[in-house]
Amino acid sequence: MAQLTDQVVDQIAQLDAARKLVLGDAAFYPQIVNGILPIIGAHSRLELRRWGAEFLAETFASPVLAIAQKELLAPSVLQTVREILELPEADAAVLQSLVQTATSLYPLVFRHIVNHPEDGQAWETMNAIKQDILRKMDSFQCPIKVCCVKFLQRVVQVQTPGLISDPRRPEQNETSLAIVPRTHAVLSIPNLEAESSGLLDRLLDVFQEETSDPLLVNATLNCLTPLIRTRQSIANKIVNAVLDFYPARHVRPPLTPTVRVSVKSMERTSRALIVNILKKNPNHPLAGRMQVYIERLMQSKLEMTDDASRKRGLPNEPIDGLDSAKRARLDAMTPPLLKIPPLPPGPTSYDRLFTLTQDAGLSSFDVKQLPPDLVVKIAVPLLxxxxxxxxxxxxxxxxxxxxxxxxxxxxxxxxxxxAAVADEDDDYEPEYQPMDVAENVAEETNAVAAEVADIEADFVSLGPFILPQPPPLSETEAGEVGRSAVARVFGMLNVAETSPAPAKGKSQQQLGFARLAGSTFDRDAWVVLLARLATRAPAGLEGGGPSGKGATISDSIRETLYRYILEDFRARLSIGISWLNEEWYNDRVQMKSAVTQRADAEEESEPTLPLHYDTWVIRLLDGLLPYLDSRDIKVLARFLSEIPEVTIPIIQRVASLAKDPERVNLCIQSLLYLILFRLPAREMSLNALEDLYRTYEEARPAAGKVLAKWRPQATEPPAAATNGAPPAPEMQSGAASG
Incomplete structure (x- = not known):
């Protein structure tokens, strides 16, 4: 017998190792499941069957294992589940896990039979499992009944027609009666519909019984939510059944505290179900009845609370708490007095604190030697x-x-x-002390503290606990913290972006560079905060070395801003313009500060000062231009007009639009806008137009119209230019700079 027990223990240890393996890598599930089926079958020991049933329930409910893999494994475990269910001995743990396994297997086997009608044996086995569960359901214990309620809900959901989201992709549709062909060789649609209707009635019978188990009622209410949401054909029937259920009617007096808690839990679950339906569909046909039902539940709750708060009547018999004289007159038995021994001297441990008996043998017995299941069997009847x-x-x-x-x-x-304070005051001697005295005192103090800690480890410790100071952050950790802070600020930016806009007619003051970044909590405030974190916060740190943390965090903010703007550049163009203005302003302030410092220090070598505006304006423009079409003239014109400085590389990027014949007009109009309204960029824009006029044939008509007004000599043919003289200097310089 001992050898068999040791063998079972070894097998369970090996099975636990297999479970850890599949929890680490789901690819081993098919191999492990097929390998343990002979070990956990109906002829194995009870401990192995418990482990196997729990493992199968865990496997087919695991979100890590793919649905396709579960569908392939489902037919292979059906026979084992059926054989264990048909055993005459009924272990509660085994039955509970097997019902959960059958709940997960039913839609998988149903879809497998729909796709493989030739495998009729699997469907017969699944039907046998279903009939066995339904036949024994009323005799099961309450925890197993709760699992059976979920099984009934899953069968009704599968055997009721659902919605077809995409007829072309049947493998992605929900498992329901709607995916079964009309002429299926195994599945009969009328029979399945009739069975699901009967099972639904059985599921709803719990609301019509005279006395209902609160656990079953709450489990049923929780299982009805997916049926109401996904099965419109039976949703009204379920809602009507719930609206006819009033928990206060299904209890019998007297109303003990346990009964009150049960009624309250059923009312709370029912109310939550109806309120959830109303939130999802405020225009529900039964919305009026639902409102009346919720109000009635609230009224029932108030009545129960009012009854509980009323003054109690006179007791019919003596209760605990009467004095001895009163008990003597009423012939009431005085409760026995418990003799409490005093605490023994010395340190007080937890076992001494809770030991109330004087029996030395009983107090020295180690209860850890007993197995947990035996302790439970002993403790519950004793309590x-x-x-x-x-x-x-x-x-x-x-x-x-x-x-x-x-x-x-x-x-x-x-x-x-x-005493320590008094010793410090009284024993102070301003004499010379050797250097090793402090070290000896510290060593003795540490030794005493270690001994006290070892002694008090097993005893009641009631002193204050102070957390130690955290270790200093490394550069990598500081960078991670900075990036997480930036991510949180961007989260606030997304929240502010979805907030409602201010009402029309309210004047808003436009604040400039002197504004406080946190003056308001709208999107503009968060944009200014992010831009200044990227530009002004690391000012003076970037030239200190390549490992500067400020430069790393600021570059991370800039990269995140760049990606955020490009995700929806038409709606977030103002964010990009505000950011670039901050970059330009910060570059100019840094340049001015560097010049002042160099003049004060009288240095001849110029320090390297990183400038960011030119880099990021070109990068942002390169990200925008591929997505612009001929209708985006307002977007490009706004960008070119509101950035603080237009440079030659920017003009070259805009001129590159002329390479696309469909965007030639966008290019010419943008350059014309710069010529008309940005005087510092006029010459650069005219040079670019002149170069386009000479290079691209598609741009010549539109560019010629602009040049005829601003540079008429550029449109003249070479033969007509001053009797064969060389071209004008402006044309040469304009072509070169363009």
Whole structure:
């Protein structure tokens, strides 16, 4: 017998190792499942069947294992589940896990039969499992009944027509009766619909019984939500059944505290279900009845609370708490008194704190030697037979002991602190002390502290606990913290972007560079905060070396801003313009500061000062231009007009639009806008137009019209230019700069 027990223990240890393997890598599930089926079958030991049933329920409910893999594994485990269910001995743990497994297997096997009608044996086995569960359901214990409720809900959901989201992709549609062909060789649609209707009635019968189990009622209510949401054909029937259910009717007096809690839980679950339906569909046909039902549940709750708050009547018989004289007159039995021994001297451990018996053998017995299931079997009947008076006296005794120990430890700690302070005041000697005295004192103090810590490890520790100071952050950790802070600020930017806009007619003051970044909580405030974190915060840190943290965080903010703007550049163009203005302003301030410092220090070598505006304006423009079409003249014109400085590289990027014949007009109009309204960029734009006029044939008509007004000599043919003289200097320089 001992050898068999050791063998079972070894097998369970090996199975636990296999479970850890599949939890680490889901690819091993098919191999492990097929390998353990002969070990956990109907002829194996009860411990192995428990482990196997729990593992199968865990496998087919795991979100890590793909649905396709589960569908392939489902037919292979059906026979094992059926054989264990048909055993005459009924273990609660095994049955509960098997019902959960069958709940997960049913839609998988149903879809497998729809796609493989030749595998009729799998469907027969699944039907046998279903019939066995339905036949034994009423005789099961309450935890197993709750699992059976979920099984009924899954069968009804599968055998009821659902919505077809995409007829061309049947493998992606929900498993329901709608995916079954009309002429299926195994599945009969009328029979399945009739069975699902009967099972739904059986599921809803819990609302019509005279006395209902609160656990089953709550489990049923929780399972009805997916049916109401996904199965419109039976949704109204379910809602009507719930609206006819009033928990207060299904209890019998007297209303004990347990019954009150049960009624309250059923009312709360019912109300939550109806409120959720109304939130999803405020225009529901039964919305009026639902409102009446919710109000009635609230009224029932108030009535129950009012009854509970009324004054109690006179007791019919003596209760605990009467004095001895009153008990003598009423012939009431005085509750026995529990003799509480005093605490033994010395440190108080947890076992001494809770030991109330004087029996040395009983107090020295180690309960850890007993297996947990045996402790549960012993403890539950004993707790049911405990005298309430004795239990109250024992709890009060332990509480009194704990308070006494706490006060004593606090008093001793205060005395030690006062004695230490007195010693410091009285024993102060301003004489020379050798250097090794402090080290010896520190070593002795550490040794005493270590001994005290070892002694008090197993005893009640009631002193204050102070967390140690965190270690300093490394550069990598500081960078991670900075990036997480930037991500949170961008999250606030997304929240502010979706907030409602201010009402029309309210004047808003436009603040400039002197604005406070946190003056408001709108999107503009967060944009200014991010831009200044990227530009002004690391000012003066970027030239200190390549490992500067400020430069790293600022570059991360700039990169995130760049990607954020390009995600929806038409709506977020103002963010990009505000950011580039901050970059340009910061570059100019840094340049001015560098010139001042160089003049004060009288240095001849110029320090390297990183400038960011030219880099990021070109990069942002390169990201925008590929997505612009001929209708985006307002977007490009706004960008070119509101950035603080237009440079030659920017003009070259705009001129490159002429390479696309469809965007030639966009290019010419943008350059014309710069010529008309940005005087510093006029010459650069005219040079670019002149170069386009000479290079691209498609741009010549539109560019010629502009040049005829601003540079007429550029449109003249070479032969007509001053009797064969060379071209004008402006044309040459314009072509070169363009």
């Amino acid at each position: 049911a037979q405990v005298n309430p008076s004795l239990l109250t006296q024992a709890v009060d005794a332990v509480r009194t002991r704990y308070q006494t120990v706490t006060k004593e430890q606090t008093r001793q700690r205060q005395q030690q602190q006062q």
